[in-house]
Amino acid sequence: MSQGIDKVADCLPLLPLKDIVVFPQMILPVFVSEDICMRAVDAACAKDRFIFLSAFRSEINREHDTFFELRVSTPPPFDVYDVGTVASVMRTRKLPDGRTKVLIQGVSRALILGLKQSDPYPVVSMKLLLDKEITQEGEALCRSVKEQLEKIVPFGRSISPDLLMLIEDVTDVGRLANLVASNLGLKIVEAQKVLATSDPFERLRKVHTLLLRELESYTSQSRGYSHSKEESAKSQREQYLREQLKALKHELGELDGKEEVEDLKDKILKTGMTSEAQSECLKQARRLERMNQDSSEATLTRTYLEWMVDLPWTKVSDSKIEMSHCKKILDEDHYGLEKIKDRILEYIAVKKLNPDLKGPILCFVGPPGVGKTSLGRSIARALGRKFVRISLGGVRDEAEIRGHRRTYVGAMPGRIIQTLKTVGTRNPVMMLDEIDKLGADYKGDPASALLEVLDPEQNHSFSDHYISVPFDLSQIIFLANANRLDTIPAALRDRLEIIEVSGYSEEEKSEITRQYIIPKVIGQNGLNPDLVQFQDTAVNLVINSYTRESGLRSLEKHIATITRKLARYIAENDEKGKDRKLVKVTPKIAKELLGEERYFSDDHDIYKKRIGVGVGLAYTQAGGEILELEVTLMNGNGKLILTGQLGDVMKESAQTALTCVRALAKDLKIDADKFTTQDIHLHVPAGAIPKDGPSAGIAIAVALVSAFTNQYVSQDVAVTGEITLHGRVLPIGGVREKVLAALRAGIRKVCLPDKNRGSFSELPLTIRRRIDVRFVTKLDDVLKVCFENNEFASGSSSDGENNQSRQERTSKSVDNISAANG
Known part of the structure; x- marks a missing residue:
């Protein structure tokens, strides 16, 4: 069909193909069902019967767009590869199912120059790609390809004898490459790379490479089959010998096993x-x-x-409880955490006085890296018992707790029984790690299975599906830890005594680093503690400029990075024969070893006053963070726009704050028309991070008041608290984490709800001395702190007057009672 190729027009109808690449000299049927494709075939038949064929670029192959051979320049929905094939429509036939069978034959390779039209059928402008003349090197490659093709046939490759006879007479390099490639069953990407290769010799070389790969695959399969046959024969022989051995033992009167x-x-x-x-x-x-x-x-x-x-049915660890020894161990292993240590010592004291008491199950809740798991290890050491940890993160199968029934193939006991076998005693301290990350699916709910394990009234006769007899778990001291409470089912949470392990302040991190982390890391890296010293200023630099977390994991990693680099420096000097000298890690050296600082104290500029920006405080799994809540006004009709991936509770809090400010517009000296003539856009930066909760309500109200009154907000004041429609400020949680977040950002003045006085008073004195806390009950109290030139009084002032008068009456009555008693 190469006759008339010189008469092919510059523009041809386009027939996109799915899952097939057509090569020149290739004859095959194509089934067409789309109307637009049928119109393209009809247009080709009505003219000179030439049509342009090219394969669609599939989603799977978009990663290969960097290859020149796979370039696509036509826009969707006709995003086909640029290099295709000009083909001749030999005949068409309508099928009963409505499709049309089109028999085509490839004529020549061609390149798309552009898409001329897309309706009523696609037409592309193109140019033919003709092959160069053959060389002696090409003849040698032709012979090699023919030899490799003949080697594949014995392995069962379906290649017709007619094709082999035809290929024997082919001497043209490009035509041979096209014929072989069209019969190898290549993937779309591989076939397109072959078709788009302009040099015929290079095209045939790629085909030759693919042939060698196919031949190697068949050879490997053949070797694998031979190996399997040998293994089968060996297995049969072993079985036969085993039967003979059994017969001999039977004759000798021995029973096997x-x-x-x-x-x-x-x-x-x-x-x-x-x-x-x-x-x-x-x-x-x-x-x-x-x-x-x-x-x-x-x-x-x-x-x-x-x-x-x-299983340890009767084996127990000998534990002798001495309160002074327990306190010493807790102080050795953990710095601070006085309230938590006191509760643990109370727990141990009760265990000493009444060993048979079914005590509560302690659950340590706090951000990552604050020492929850290590607290459990310290309890075990203090009690003289073995410590085991069971990680429950991502567990979704109830059988992980209760075990599988023995009827199943590969059945095993649950993790509780497995752990007891491993530890070898029936009274270890067992830490249930990441209990808040338990899952549930069609295989059951492991959290429900834990109810029996953790219930002192039931766990003395715990029944594992595998062992199918009761096992006493009552002597195990169960502990748990979690990062958050809301994901723990209520029934499971009811069995736990929650102990909150909050984040550390800068002073606590500095002290822990000097007392615990630095000696530990120096020892791990093979250094001499007498030859490596960290200055306090260097430790503070790492804490403030390279980490921003509630825990200590990232801090320990950075300290370890410094010591590893020092270890390399000392090892290299040892090889050079230099004497070891004392190395002092100064802030300058720490910065050189760790690189550029990651966090800066001026991320939040506390000295710059801004309009429409309120500084809020948030509590996350990783600790506390500050939030800059930005409000801007635009001409509109009073619509509230919320961005920053806010949760439903935070959206409702924003709506409540807006309604409160609108209701108090007169007292706040805000023109009421602004609420109907301007749109309000509230945005919380870091839009990729989900945010939720009601505690940002008062900060949103501050930003709204600033935007409507055009007054500057002091950025050195952070506020937190839930706001009501009448401007009252309700209490919130996570006070410690939020206060620490403010201190990390350089903020020294915080507004907290008045009902959070108790939570603030529990903070260490070192933290309370560094922060100026204003306890507020209503919006007016917050505005007086955030706006230096506060020229308005909140509409909730009447409530304040009532509260004041009520307090005065109470004070007077107290005085009268005192006078009467006197």
Whole structure:
């Protein structure tokens, strides 16, 4: 069909193809169902029967767009590869299902220059890509390709004999490449790369590479089949010898596995298991005696008995409780956390006075890296018991807690029983790590399965599905830790005593780093503590400029980075024969070793006053953060626009703040028309991070008042609290984390709800001395702090007057009572 190729027009109808690349000299049927494609075929038949074919670029192959051969320049929906094939429509036929069968033959490669029209059918302008003349090197490559193609046929590759005869007579390099590539069953990307290669010799070389790959694949499969056949023969021979051995033992009067079963029976009687468990194990042992020892059921029974005899039915750790020793260990392992240590010592004291008491299950809740797991390890060390940790993060299967029934293939006990076997005692301290990250799916709810484990009234007879007999868990001291409480089911949370482990202040981090982290890291990196010293200013630089977290993990990583670099420096000097000298880590050296600072104290400019920006405080899983709530006004009709990925509660809080400010517009000296003639846009930066909660309500109100009155807001004041429609400020949670976040940002003045006085008074004195806290009850109190030139009085002043008069009356009555008593 190469006749008339010189008469091909510069513009041809385009027929996009799915999942196939057509090569020149290739004859195949194409099934067309779309109307636009059928019109393109009809247009080709009505003219010179030439049509342009090219494959669609699929989503899977978009990652290969960097290859020149896979370039696509036409816009969707006709995003086909630039290099395609000019083909001749040989004949068409309508099918009963409405499709049209089009028989085509590839004529020549061509390149799309542009899309001329897309309606009623696509037409592209193109130019033909003709192959160069053959060279002697090309003849050698042709012979090699033909030889490789003949080698593939014996492996079962379906290549017709007619094609092999045809290829024998082909001497043209480009035509041979097209014929072989069209019959290799290549993927779309590989076939397109071959088609788009302009040099025929290079095109044939790619085909030759693909042929070698196919041949290697078939050879590997053949070797694998031979290996499998040999393994099968070996397995049959072993089975035959095993049967012979069994027959010989039977003639000698020996029962296979009898000694093993007797040994298991002795262990069952010596382990001290309960009578119910002992009865079940002896029953299974008798069944095992009657079984064929090579059967799968015998293997399952033997595994079950081995699990049962390995469990610590009576083994316990000897624990002698001394309160002074326990306090010493807690102080050695943890700095600060006085309130938490006191609660742990109370727990240990009760255990000492009443060992049989079913005490509460302590759950440490706090940000990552504050020492929740290490607290459990310290409790175990103080009690003289073994410590084990079970990670529950991502557990979704109830069988992880209760185990699988023995009827299942590969059945095993749950994690509780597995851990007891590993630790070897029945009274360890067991930490349930990440209990807030338990999942649930069609396989069950592991959180519900934990209810029995953690209930002191039930866990003395815990039933694991695998062992199928009660096991006493009452002597285990269960502890738990979590990052958040809201994801723990209510029934499970009810069984826990929550102990909040808050983040550390800068002073606490500095002290912990000097006392614990630096000696630990120096020892881990093989350094001499006498030769490496960290200056306090260097430690403070790492804390403030390279970490911003409530815990200590990132801080420890940065300290470890410094010591590793020092270890390398000392090791290199040792090789050079230099004497070791004292290395003092100064702020300058720390910055050189850690690189540029990641955090700056001027991220939030506390000295710059801004209009429409309120500074709020947020509590996250990672600790506290400050929020800059930005409000701007635009001409409109009073619509409230919220951006920054806010949650439903925060959206409602913003609406409440706007309604409150609008209701108090007269007292705040705000023109009421602004609420109907201007749109309000509230944005909370860091839009990729979800935000929710009501505690930003008062900060939103401050930003709204600033925007409507055009007054500057002091940026050295952070506020937090839930606002009501009447301007009252309600209490919030996470006071410690929010106060620490303000201090990290350089803010020294914070407005807290008056009902949070108790939470603030529990903070360490070192933190309370560094911050100026104003306790507020209404919006007016907040505005007086945030606006230096406060020329308005809040509409809630009447409430304040009522409160004042009420307080005066109370004061007078107290005075009268005192006078009467006097």
